[in-house]
Amino acid sequence: QNVIDMFKQAGIYVSALSDEDDDEEGEGDGGEEDQSDAASVALTTMASSPLAPTTAASRGANKGSTRMNAKTIRDLARVHAEYHRIKKEMEALRMANVQLETERSKMKEIVGDLYVSEDEERLLHTSYISLYSQIVASLETARPRTAELMPQLYGVLMRLSDVDLNDVYLEMMKMIMDDSDTASPKLRGVAEGIAIKIGEMIDKPQHVRLKLHAKEAEERKAAEEERKRAEEVAQKNKAQYAEHRRLNAVAHAFLAQRLRAVRDVAHAHLNGERRELALRLMKRPELKIVLMPPHECRAIPPGQYKSFGTSGLQPVEVRAITHVMDSTDKLGTDAQRFLNVLTTKCYALPMQLGEDIEAEGN
Numbered sequence: 160q161n162v163i164d165m166f167k168q169a170g171i172y173v174s175a176l177s178d179e180d181d182d183e184e185g186e187g188d189g190g191e192e193d194q195s196d197a198a199s200v201a202l203t204t205m206a207s208s209p210l211a212p213t214t215a216a217s218r219g220a221n222k223g224s225t226r227m228n229a230k231t232i233r234d235l236a237r238v239h240a241e242y243h244r245i246k247k248e249m250e251a252l253r254m255a256n257v258q259l260e261t262e263r264s265k266m267k268e269i270v271g272d273l274y275v276s277e278d279e280e281r282l283l284h285t286s287y288i289s290l291y292s293q294i295v296a297s298l299e300t301a302r303p304r305t306a307e308l309m310p311q312l313y314g315v316l317m318r319l320s321d322v323d324l325n326d327v328y329l330e331m332m333k334m335i336m337d338d339s340d341t342a343s344p345k346l347r348g349v350a351e352g353i354a355i356k357i358g359e360m361i362d363k364p365q366h367v368r369l370k371l372h373a374k375e376a377e378e379r380k381a382a383e384e385e386r387k388r389a390e391e392v393a394q395k396n397k398a399q400y401a402e403h404r405r406l407n408a409v410a411h412a413f414l415a416q417r418l419r420a421v422r423d424v425a426h427a428h429l430n431g432e433r434r435e436l437a438l439r440l441m442k443r444p445e446l447k448i449v450l451m452p453p454h455e456c457r458a459i460p461p462g463q464y465k466s467f468g469t470s471g472l473q474p475v476e477v478r479a480i481t482h483v484m485d486s487t488d489k490l491g492t493d494a495q496r497f498l499n500v501l502t503t504k505c506y507a508l509p510m511q512l513g514e515d516i517e518a519e520g521n
Contacts, residue, residue, distance in 0.1 A: 280320045287315045287327070298345040305349065313356050317372040321365050328357045403505055406512055407485065410478035413516045415449050422450065445472065449479045453487040457494070464493035469500055474508050475516060481505050 290312045297304040316324065331354040334342050342350070360368050421429060421437040429437050440446050445467050448456055469477060481501040484490065490498060 280323070283315055283318050283320075284323050287312065287319065287323075290315060294349060295346060298343070298349070303345075309349075309352065312353070314372065314376075316353070316357060317360060317368045319365075324357060324361060324365075328354060328361055331357070399506070399510075402510060404482075404485070406510070407478040407482035407505065409512060410475045410516060411449060411482035413512075414475055414479040418446065418450055443472070443476075445469075445480055446476060448483050449476075451483060453483070456483055456487045457489060457491075459494065461491050461493040464491070464497050467497050469504055475512065477501060477504050477508065478512075 294308050331350040334350040484498045
């Protein structure tokens with residue numbers, strides 16, 4: 160009836176025929192149509208309005224009349240019903256999609272930039288399979304890549320969907336519990352490592368794991384930056400240390416030469432700067448270290464090292480004493496403490512000596 164109404168709206172007239180008319184039409188065309196139909200109809204394209212008279216005479220006079228049997232009408236009715244069924248399903252799918260988009264919007268509000276779309280989840284799962292396959296393939300080689308790839312695999316695991324993570328966990332546990340020799344000991348070891356890692360995170364939903372992964376990534380980045388800064392400082396300190404040692408050696412060569420020249424000479428025979436230097440050598444016992452070989456420096460009693468100080472020492476004297484002690488191994492505790500004080504003071508000195516010291520010391 161719905162199809163008939165549809166035809167009427169389109170300007171097509173449908174009328175019922177007698178069983179005899181339908182039988183005659185079936186016999187005329189070789190009986191190809193279903194002759195068992197109890198009723199058949201005729202569709203006549205109306206030249207006028209659908210409201211025009213529909214008497215038998217007017218219908219018979221219309222030369223554009225077309226006969227359609229009941230089977231064809233039922234087929235059209237089924238198509239019409241199928242169309243409405245599909246339309247209803249499409250509407251249901253549209254509503255489901257709207258609901259899904261609403262849920263995704265709410266999830267994005269919760270996790271922010273950490274939201275993972277379905278396409279991204281598929282890529283993550285593909286990435287996991289690739290990494291796992293590479294690890295397994297390398298187990299029997301001379302250089303397994305577990306140390307290189309396992310951290311990457313753990314990072315992917317933390318971002319997998321809840322369903323995928325649970326599937327991986329079940330797969331690993333099945334491999335661990337399998338009593339057959341299908342899995343090698345190395346492969347079981349990998350499975351145990353993955354299962355343990357998943358066990359630490361499986362009770363956390365994906366958005367929580369994503370936040371943890373982002374936090375760990377930031378911490379790793381900060382640690383790497385700190386390591387690079389430490390290396391740069393170490394390289395800088397290494398260069399500074401080498402330059403300080405060079406300056407200390409130059410200062411020692413300069414001062415040792417001058418001290419030896421006055422050490423064994425009576426003060427009465429000295430004058431000017433030489434006399435002042437001899438008196439300073441006598442009054443500052445720390446300066447005697449400048450003239451000592453390493454074994455004598457090492458033999459200085461600990462109590463004497465405790466009495467040593469750096470206050471009042473000139474820069475060239477500090478560097479010269481530091482050179483001797485820095486060149487002496489196996490120093491005692493008190494000697495090492497005094498050397499540390501000297502070294503600290505050296506690093507506070509300018510990275511240059513006077514031209515006369517550089518010229519004479521070299």
